[in-house]
Amino acid sequence: MSRKREMSESKKNLIGSLIEMYNIETAEDIQEALKDLLGGAIENMLESELEEHLGYENYERSKNSNSRNGKKEKLIRSKYGEIPITVPQDRESSFEPKLVAERQKDISSIENEIIGMYAKGMTTRQISEQVEDIYGFEASETMISNITNRLLPEIEEWQSRPLSTVYPIVFIDAVHFSVRDNHIIKKLAAYIILGINDEGRKEVLSISIGENESSKYWLGVLNELKNRGVEDILILCADALPGIKESIAVAYPKTEYQRCLVHQVRNTLKYVSYKDKREFANDLKEIYHAPKEEIGYEIMQKVTEKWSGKYPNSMKSWNTNWDAISPMFKFSPEVRKVIYTTNAIESLNSTYRRLNSQRSVFPNDTSLLKALYLATFEATKKWNMPLHNWGKVRGEFSIMYEGRLPD
Numbered sequence: 001m002s003r004k005r006e007m008s009e010s011k012k013n014l015i016g017s018l019i020e021m022y023n024i025e026t027a028e029d030i031q032e033a034l035k036d037l038l039g040g041a042i043e044n045m046l047e048s049e050l051e052e053h054l055g056y057e058n059y060e061r062s063k064n065s066n067s068r069n070g071k072k073e074k075l076i077r078s079k080y081g082e083i084p085i086t087v088p089q090d091r092e093s094s095f096e097p098k099l100v101a102e103r104q105k106d107i108s109s110i111e112n113e114i115i116g117m118y119a120k121g122m123t124t125r126q127i128s129e130q131v132e133d134i135y136g137f138e139a140s141e142t143m144i145s146n147i148t149n150r151l152l153p154e155i156e157e158w159q160s161r162p163l164s165t166v167y168p169i170v171f172i173d174a175v176h177f178s179v180r181d182n183h184i185i186k187k188l189a190a191y192i193i194l195g196i197n198d199e200g201r202k203e204v205l206s207i208s209i210g211e212n213e214s215s216k217y218w219l220g221v222l223n224e225l226k227n228r229g230v231e232d233i234l235i236l237c238a239d240a241l242p243g244i245k246e247s248i249a250v251a252y253p254k255t256e257y258q259r260c261l262v263h264q265v266r267n268t269l270k271y272v273s274y275k276d277k278r279e280f281a282n283d284l285k286e287i288y289h290a291p292k293e294e295i296g297y298e299i300m301q302k303v304t305e306k307w308s309g310k311y312p313n314s315m316k317s318w319n320t321n322w323d324a325i326s327p328m329f330k331f332s333p334e335v336r337k338v339i340y341t342t343n344a345i346e347s348l349n350s351t352y353r354r355l356n357s358q359r360s361v362f363p364n365d366t367s368l369l370k371a372l373y374l375a376t377f378e379a380t381k382k383w384n385m386p387l388h389n390w391g392k393v394r395g396e397f398s399i400m401y402e403g404r405l406p407d
Helices: 009-022 027-054 110-119 124-135 141-149 152-159 215-227 244-251 261-268 274-288 293-307 316-320 322-330 333-340 343-358 365-382 390-400
Strands: 068-078 081-090 166-181 184-196 202-210 232-238 256-259
Touching: 009 027, 027 068, 027 081, 110 124, 110 141, 110 365, 124 141, 141 365, 152 365, 166 343, 166 365, 166 390, 184 215, 184 343, 184 365, 202 215, 202 365, 215 244, 232 333, 244 256, 256 261, 256 322, 261 274, 261 316, 261 322, 274 293, 293 316, 293 322, 316 322, 322 333, 333 390, 343 365
Parallel strands: 166 232, 232 256
Antiparallel strands: 068 081, 166 184, 184 202
């Protein structure tokens, strides 16, 4: 239990004077009094700043060619609401206030609050209403868009920052969002490229918003990684993205493409009846838990034979894409777990999916990119530890891919 704060006699007298001066009777009266006091304090401090700039006090004589030149009215936003103040001016217009900068209109840190609300997926309208409820002044949707648009150069810089030369593992995964385009709502995929660096730490390399994916599209994405310094990727794990396999072969010829087993299993069970799902899933687990590729392939053929009568096409993609499923078999269970589980990226995706729960449609691609960037920044703040068993995993990679990891 916190101790009651002792109040000195001088403070009691000051509060009594303020209550009498402002005729305070309600909480709203206190708010108005604080606004007036804050405005007065700011004006006095600005006057002191100008005196220091000019080198002499008001009404003093001076040989300085510069002098006071009246005052300019300004409306600032504070956590107590909007406050009108007057800002002193100088004749040469060389005075640059530090307390409240020339173009600054907000002293409440409301801009950070707005960006934080945007990161949680709130719409500009929802943010506008919340700001008015909490702070008592109107924040138009245009103002909110302008504040968040200041992130765009930061996003561009982040998207083009230099990367490490080698990433042992890179994951590509997609989260889908509804975006309005010329009054038409369309589904867009946000492709998250997540790298595991040489120290075993997760790192979001890029966020790419795509619509018509193809070999050309993915080659452009991978070439962008090359241009940012990525010379080698040992394993790239992704779903059956159109053209990804061919693009990897061109951009990173030595990289192994591993089909994401979580998606592979999920897609296989998509049209399986509920009563068969558990048994079918256990059969699939037998495939990717096999001690070596040959045994895994034999089990896959048996599973295909077992279920083909009831679900004729369910195992087709396993047979067709075996070359992209099988690379993991050469590794130990610890390494396989890193490759075929999606723990590394699922926590990030859950953050992105919360954006979908907050707003059903994004007004444009740019608003989606801003929200994704902010959500990424928040999620990755906690990424300060390497993956479990990374020393063993890296040691195995250094033997399997001799000479490709940094010394």
